[in-house]
Amino acid sequence: EIVLTQSPGTLSLSPGERATLSCRASQSVSSNYLAWYQQKPGQAPRLLIYGASSRATGIPDRFSGSGSGTDFTLTISRLEPEDFAVYYCQQYGGLPRTFGGGTKVEV
Amino acid sequence: EVQLVESGGTLVQPGGSLHLTCSASGFIFSTYNVVWVRQAPGRGLEYVSGITNSGGNTYYADSVKGRFTISRDNSKSTAYLQVASLRAEDTAIYYCVRSSGYYDFWGQGTLVTVSS
Numbered sequence: 568e569i570v571l572t573q574s575p576g577t578l579s580l581s582p583g584e585r586a587t588l589s590c591r592a593s594q595s596v597s598s599n600y601l602a603w604y605q606q607k608p609g610q611a612p613r614l615l616i617y618g619a620s621s622r623a624t625g626i627p628d629r630f631s632g633s634g635s636g637t638d639f640t641l642t643i644s645r646l647e648p649e650d651f652a653v654y655y656c657q658q659y660g661g662l663p664r665t666f667g668g669g670t671k672v673e674v
Numbered sequence: 675e676v677q678l679v680e681s682g683g684t685l686v687q688p689g690g691s692l693h694l695t696c697s698a699s700g701f702i703f704s705t706y707n708v709v710w711v712r713q714a715p716g717r718g719l720e721y722v723s724g725i726t727n728s729g730g731n732t733y734y735a736d737s738v739k740g741r742f743t744i745s746r747d748n749s750k751s752t753a754y755l756q757v758a759s760l761r762a763e764d765t766a767i768y769y770c771v772r773s774s775g776y777y778d779f780w781g782q783g784t785l786v787t788v789s790s
Contacts, residue, residue, distance in 0.1 A: 602776040617776035659775045666719040
C-alpha cells in the first residue's frame with residue numbers, strides 16, 4: 568500500500584499569500600496518477616488536480632500541481648477567501664487507492 | 675448536470691446491517707467505475723470499495739473486506755453498498771463517487787452512525 572504523507576498539517580496564511588502544500592509518497596506513484604481535492608466544512612470533497620498537474624474543469628488557474636515519482640506539490644498562487652479549506656492528495660496508480668491525511672489552510 | 679445522491683444512512687446498533695444506495699444522473703452510468711469513500715467525524719478520507727463499470731470487478735479496503743459488498747444496476751443507474759457486522763469505527767459519512775481513476779464527482783454523502 569502506498570502511504571501518502573501531507574505536510575504541513577496546518578498552514579496559517581492570509582488572503583493574497585501563496586500556499587505551498589506537499590504530498591510525499593512511500594513509493595513511486597505509477598504514471599504520476601496523483602490527484603488533489605479541496606474540502607470545505609460540511610461539503611463533499613471537490614477535485615482540483617489530476618495526473619499531478621492537470622486542472623479539473625472549472626478550477627481557477629491560481630491552483631497548480633507539480634511533481635513526479637514520490638514528491639508532489641499543490642500551489643495556490645494567491646489565496647482567495649474561499650480557498651481556506653482542507654486539501655487532500657490521493658494516488659490512483661496502485662491498489663488500494665490511498666489518501667493523504669490532509670492539510671488545513673487557515674487564516 | 676452530473677449528480678450522485680446517496681441514501682440509506684441511519685443510526686444502527688453494533689453488529690447491524692444497512693443497505694446504502696447511490697442514484698446517479700446526468701451521465702452514462704454504465705461507462706464509469708464507482709467507488710465509496712468514507713469520512714469519520716473530524717477525520718480524513720478513506721477508500722472503502724470500488725466497482726468497475728460493468729460490475730465485473732470489485733475491490734475492498736482491508737478494513738471492510740468480508741463485511742461490505744458493493745454492487746450496481748446499470749439499468750437503474752444505481753450503485754449499492756451493503757454494509758454488515760457494523761462496528762463503532764464504521765461510523766462515518768459515506769460518499770458515492772464517480773471514478774475516472776481520479777474521483778471527479780462526489781455525492782453529498784449519507785451518514786452511518788453505529789452506536790448502542
